[in-house]
Amino acid sequence: MNTSPVPRLTSLYHHADAGAYGKRSYPGNCGGNLIRDLLLYFKPRVVLDPMTGSGTCADVCRELGMDCRSGDIHEGFDATSAESMQQLANGGLADFVWAHPPYWRQKLYAADGRDLSRTPTLGAFLERYALFIEAAAGVLRPGGRLAILMGDYQDRDAGFVPLVYHTKRLAFDTGLVQCCTDIVRFSHGASSGRKVYRSSFIPGLHDVCVVFEKPRTPRRKEARP
Numbered sequence: 001m002n003t004s005p006v007p008r009l010t011s012l013y014h015h016a017d018a019g020a021y022g023k024r025s026y027p028g029n030c031g032g033n034l035i036r037d038l039l040l041y042f043k044p045r046v047v048l049d050p051m052t053g054s055g056t057c058a059d060v061c062r063e064l065g066m067d068c069r070s071g072d073i074h075e076g077f078d079a080t081s082a083e084s085m086q087q088l089a090n091g092g093l094a095d096f097v098w099a100h101p102p103y104w105r106q107k108l109y110a111a112d113g114r115d116l117s118r119t120p121t122l123g124a125f126l127e128r129y130a131l132f133i134e135a136a137a138g139v140l141r142p143g144g145r146l147a148i149l150m151g152d153y154q155d156r157d158a159g160f161v162p163l164v165y166h167t168k169r170l171a172f173d174t175g176l177v178q179c180c181t182d183i184v185r186f187s188h189g190a191s192s193g194r195k196v197y198r199s200s201f202i203p204g205l206h207d208v209c210v211v212f213e214k215p216r217t218p219r220r221k222e223a224r225p
């Protein structure tokens with residue numbers, strides 16, 4: 001027991017019903033309940049949603065009466081550009097950025113070469129992903145939060161790619177700190193759950209939401225041993 005305003009929000013997150021947010025048919029749609037619970041917990045005033053997809057976060061914000069500004073590469077908005085992120089923030093500082101980026105090339109989104117899912121190598125993906133995290137950190141007010149929902153990825157060529165680890169590494173490199181437990185979200189209705197594979201592997205049935213905070217006083221990077 002604790003005084004959390006959202007007691008159902010715990011490190012293991014499960015909601016069989018996706019809620020009436022966004023479009024379930026959109027590739028990579030994430031359902032809105034986790035976003036809603038995070039927003040009810042952190043109570044931001046201004047939310048940015050720079051990889052909006054089918055608009056799940058925007059729908060949640062509308063329901064909660066929160067100011068939300070969304071963009072997606074499908075509309076020509078590039079979240080890896082610091083300038084575009086500044087424009088999305090309307091010159092101000094955001095309380096909360098919700099981001100659900102592509103899990104590298106697991107699903108291909110726009111035909112635009114700036115789409116993170118179109119990066120040809122893992123190195124190129126991580127380079128552009130780092131630009132996004134830096135741009136997001138740049139538009140947060142001190143004490144503001146960046147929540148990223150990310151899943152690990154694997155394929156025959158790249159092997160197992162620990163994208164959740166890379167997310168944390170890149171965020172810590174920009175000076176963000178993690179502000180609460182990892183939230184492990186059980187995947188429901190993922191299209192991969194219906195595929196038949198000819199290879200043997202241990203199926204990953206979750207992704208992870210990591211919430212970072214911009215420290216009120218900038219932190220020095222930890223010296224490596």
Ligand SMILES: C[S@@+](CC[C@H](N)C(=O)[O-])C[C@H]1O[C@@H](n2cnc3c(N)ncnc32)[C@H](O)[C@@H]1O
Nearest residue numbers: 028029030051053054056073078079109115116
């Ligand atoms: C996992 S999907 C998000 C789905 C969304 N959460 C929903 O529920 O519908 C990732 C999104 O990131 C977008 N995207 C990829 N690269 C981008 C970039 N450089 N800037 C902005 N959006 C990008 C894709 O078009 C896609 O809509």
